[in-house]
Amino acid sequence: MKSGYDRIGTTVTVEHAKRSCLDKVRYDSRNAARDRAVLLAKKYPNTGKQCPYRCTLCGDFHLTTKIPNGLKQGKPNRAVGRQKIIAPQYGRLPKEG
Known part of the structure; x- marks a missing residue:
């Protein structure tokens, strides 16, 4: 079973990989991503709330505006x-x- 970047081109399209991982900033931990989200919320108060999530491709964390629920x-x-x-x-x- 392929995992991570090995899935690009087989079970994950290149476009989806670029949109969901490759074009995003990576954070080593959930706390680092959360700290960046707080900083961005202070700098840009009119944007939506961002939440960290673990990426299934790279294993690091990214930010999304989709609230978990x-x-x-x-x-x-x-x-x-x-x-x-x-x-x-x-x-x-x-x-x-």
Whole structure:
């Protein structure tokens, strides 16, 4: 069974590898990636929150704007008639009142 970079061109397309790993900054640890995400959030406050994840190709960590549970921080819930903010850490709406 192939793993890591050996999968490029066989089970992983070159385009997918470039988009998901090769064109991204690599971090040695989750903490290093998390520290960089905090720095970027301070420098660019209007961008989305970034979370570290372990790459299946290189084994290092990258940053993504996809929150692990699939919810975006501060995204309005348009299904409810009025604007509510989804609480991404719990995956449900915050308590009112």
